[in-house]
Every structure is written in C-alpha cells, then in structure tokens.
Amino acid sequence: MTPPLTDDNRYAALKDKETAKGLPFFLGVTSTGIFCRPGCPARLPLRKNCLFFDKVQDALTAGLRPCKRCHPLGGQHRLLEALMADILEDPSKDWSETALQAKGYSPTTLRRTFKNHTGFSLSDFVRWVRLGRGEKSLQKGGSVINAQLDAGFDSPSGFRSAYSAMFGRPPANTKPSTAAPLSIAWHETPLGRMVSIADEVSLYMLEFTNRVKMIGQVKRLYRLHKRPIEAGRTAISEQIESELKSYFNGDLTAFQTPLTLTGTDFQKQTWAQLQKIPYGETRSYADLAVAVGNEKAVRAVAGSNAKNGLALIVPCHRVIAKDGGLGGYAGGLDRKIALLALEGVEIKA
Ligand SMILES: [Zn+2]
Structure with a gap:
C-alpha cells in the first residue's frame, strides 16, 4: 500500500x-x-x-x-443528469442546441461539459436514444414506419440511414426479439467518470467516458448482441460501482463482477491473458504475445489490447513497453500513471 x-x-x-x-x-x-x-x-x-x-x-x-468556478458539489453534474433524464423520457422533442439555449443552457455546457460528462456529444446522445426507441419498437414486432415515428424521425430515409449506420442493418431486416435491454449507467471515480453497460447477469463494457473510441464500443455491442441499450441500473451496475470504489480505495485487487467479453476469438484469448496479470505487476506486449502462444503476434496483441472494452477489469494498463517505459494507453497516459501508482508500480521515467 x-x-x-x-x-x-x-x-x-x-x-x-x-x-x-x-x-x-x-x-x-x-x-x-x-x-x-x-x-x-x-x-x-x-x-x-x-x-x-x-x-x-x-x-x-x-x-x-x-466555489462557483469549479462546482465541487457537481452543479454541472446535476444539471446534466436532469437533462439526460429529460431526453431519455421523450427523445422525440426538439433537443437541438438552439432549443436548449433558448431554455437557458450555455453553449459550453451543451458541448464540452456534456461530452466530458457522458462521453457522447449531445447530438450523438439524442440520436442514439432515438434510435434505441426505434430498435425497441422493431424488436416488439412493430412496423418500420411506427419505429420511425417512435424514434422521432420526420423522414423514412433519414431514419433508414441513421439506423443502418448505428446497427449495421436496415430497419426492415430487424427481426422481432424478446431479448432484454442492456442498461447503461455512469460511475464517478477519482480518475473521472466511467460508463458501464450491463444486464442483470454480467458486465459488457466499462470505459472512461472521455475515451475517444467509446462510442464505437457501444455500437459494437449493439450490433453483436442485438439488444437495445437503455439508461438504468442493474444488480451488476451496482456491483461494479461498489468494486470500483474499493479498487480506488486500494482495498480491492481482483474484480469479481461477472463479464461478457465481446470480440473475436483472438481478442478474447488476449484479454484472458491480460486478466492473468496480477494487481501491481506489469508485462510487455512481447510477454503477452508469448502468453497467447505466438511470439510474433506482438502487433495483433497490441491491437486487441486497444479494443478492450472493460477498462481496469481487463487490465491493459498493466501492459508497458519492453524497455520498462510507460507505453500507450487508450484511456490516457495520465490515467495509466495514476492506476499503476495506485497499484504500487514504479515506472521508469
Ligand atoms: Zn474552485
């Protein structure tokens, strides 16, 4: 410690x-x-x-x-939580920046603060919630036109192209399904907000909200699991929240939350090896390549590492350069330094 x-x-x-x-x-x-x-x-x-x-x-x-400048009580935080709740309540309303500015929101809150807080731009968030509505309607066996209206799109072609871009298939190809939705929730940590996606059984994603590729991870989950994603908390979101708290307090060295890993066989194999790196220890990409049984696969291993959607739990922050230097980190190097310091690892400058 x-x-x-x-x-x-x-x-x-x-x-x-x-x-x-x-x-x-x-x-x-x-x-x-x-x-x-x-x-x-x-x-x-x-x-x-x-x-x-x-x-x-x-x-x-x-x-x-x-302080009125840095809002230590999270003034922005509450404002944005309320805004997100309103959007989730009725995504088909006018949530354009112009409409929201007319309601008194500042442009900075709507752009930078929203993005920092949720990991999505406001317009992405609104579109994403709308498409989620459309997806749900289709999965219940509704017609494409009803789905379009539920999603708050004026034009069939606009709905079709936004839907296809998000789910990788046109709305007409969506078959009814009774799959339960996945729940998305946000968690405060000392290193910034994280977003989790979970159902009642396992955790599918855990990421820092400001990670650039985060939206891509969400889309991938949508596509591969074909389940709508809704805001909400499950027993698993609560479990990961409490484990995050213990981890950042230095009281937890191994996460117990059950996981569903979404990736290719090779990626899953790499992630399984990553999970074997103990708390407070590091490995190089070359070590990892040997562990997956192909010492030449260093690049492929690094690629899988970067696609990991379960930050901290699949501990890619414990992978460093061969010379003992820091190497990269999709969540940002400051975070990697802080995580390794928390785990008591000394890094060569
Ligand atoms: Zn201040």
Missing part, C-alpha cells in the same frame, strides 16, 4: 492544474471561505490558507461554501 498523502504532498500536486484534475480530495481556502476541486481555474491560494478534505461533507461542515 502507498502511504497516505500528506497535506504538503497534496498542495504540491495542485500546482499543475491539468494533472490535478480528478485528484480525490477537496481544497478549502480559509481566506475566502470557499472550497474547490483540484484543478479549479482560480489562482492557487497560499499554502497557509489551505485546508484539505477527503469528502465534500467535511468541507461543508467546516463552514466553507462551494
């Missing part, structure tokens, strides 16, 4: 605002009476005016007020 951070370490970590973002504590400022998230755009106060809190509640009970 890494020793607990001292307040001086925490203060030092705040100096670089970019890397400070997402650090798991709150900064109280005695001279102004406010408290902030690490990485707040406001100027870093003098060390003597700083207090550090592990929990929001502690900062509040110390009589401090939340």
Whole structure:
C-alpha cells in the first residue's frame, strides 16, 4: 500500500492544474471561505490558507461554501443528469442546441461539459436514444414506419440511414426479439467518470467516458448482441460501482463482477491473458504475445489490447513497453500513471 498523502504532498500536486484534475480530495481556502476541486481555474491560494478534505461533507461542515468556478458539489453534474433524464423520457422533442439555449443552457455546457460528462456529444446522445426507441419498437414486432415515428424521425430515409449506420442493418431486416435491454449507467471515480453497460447477469463494457473510441464500443455491442441499450441500473451496475470504489480505495485487487467479453476469438484469448496479470505487476506486449502462444503476434496483441472494452477489469494498463517505459494507453497516459501508482508500480521515467 502507498502511504497516505500528506497535506504538503497534496498542495504540491495542485500546482499543475491539468494533472490535478480528478485528484480525490477537496481544497478549502480559509481566506475566502470557499472550497474547490483540484484543478479549479482560480489562482492557487497560499499554502497557509489551505485546508484539505477527503469528502465534500467535511468541507461543508467546516463552514466553507462551494466555489462557483469549479462546482465541487457537481452543479454541472446535476444539471446534466436532469437533462439526460429529460431526453431519455421523450427523445422525440426538439433537443437541438438552439432549443436548449433558448431554455437557458450555455453553449459550453451543451458541448464540452456534456461530452466530458457522458462521453457522447449531445447530438450523438439524442440520436442514439432515438434510435434505441426505434430498435425497441422493431424488436416488439412493430412496423418500420411506427419505429420511425417512435424514434422521432420526420423522414423514412433519414431514419433508414441513421439506423443502418448505428446497427449495421436496415430497419426492415430487424427481426422481432424478446431479448432484454442492456442498461447503461455512469460511475464517478477519482480518475473521472466511467460508463458501464450491463444486464442483470454480467458486465459488457466499462470505459472512461472521455475515451475517444467509446462510442464505437457501444455500437459494437449493439450490433453483436442485438439488444437495445437503455439508461438504468442493474444488480451488476451496482456491483461494479461498489468494486470500483474499493479498487480506488486500494482495498480491492481482483474484480469479481461477472463479464461478457465481446470480440473475436483472438481478442478474447488476449484479454484472458491480460486478466492473468496480477494487481501491481506489469508485462510487455512481447510477454503477452508469448502468453497467447505466438511470439510474433506482438502487433495483433497490441491491437486487441486497444479494443478492450472493460477498462481496469481487463487490465491493459498493466501492459508497458519492453524497455520498462510507460507505453500507450487508450484511456490516457495520465490515467495509466495514476492506476499503476495506485497499484504500487514504479515506472521508469
Ligand atoms: Zn474552485
């Protein structure tokens, strides 16, 4: 276990605002009476005016007020949760940026903040929820025109092309199915929000929301499992949320949540080997290639690694360069460093 951070370490970590973002504590400022998230755009106060809190509640009970610039209580977070809930309630309404700005949403909230928060752009999110409605209607045996209307599309051709792009088949080819939907849920972690897709039996996806390829992973799940995806929580979403909490507290070294891996046989084989790398240890791509039984397959192994849709659980952050350097990470190198540090791994600079 890494020793607990001292307040001086925490203060030092705040100096670089970019890397400070997402650090798991709150900064109280005695001279102004406010408290902030690490990485707040406001100027870093003098060390003597700083207090550090592990929990929001502690900062509040110390009589401090939340900063209006960095919203340590998650003001944006609640606003966006409410917006997403409204969209999910009735995706066929006008959710264009123009309509939402007329309701008082700021353009920054709608673009950057929405994307950071959910992993989707607002327009992708709306389209995706609409297509999910259409898919559900088709799976219930409804006609294509009803599906189009349920999805809130004005034109048959618009619906057909958006639907085909999403599901990889035209709406007319969708056969009725009684498959239960998969549930998508979001989870807060000290390294940023994650999104999970699960049913009542197993977990299908776990990703950081700002991962570039995340939307591709969602589409792949749609296509391969042919099940609609809805916002909601299952017993499995709750299990992974609680395991994430323990993992980031340093109390959990092996995830127990049951998984459904979606990929080719080779990818699955690579992921199975990845899962054998113990907590706190690392391997190189070359080691991994040997483990899958083909030392020449280094590139293919690296490719499978990048397609992994179960961040942390299939621990591709434990794969580093052969010379002991960091190597790459689809979730961002800062996160890889933080994850390896959490697990007590020292990386050559
Ligand atoms: Zn602040």
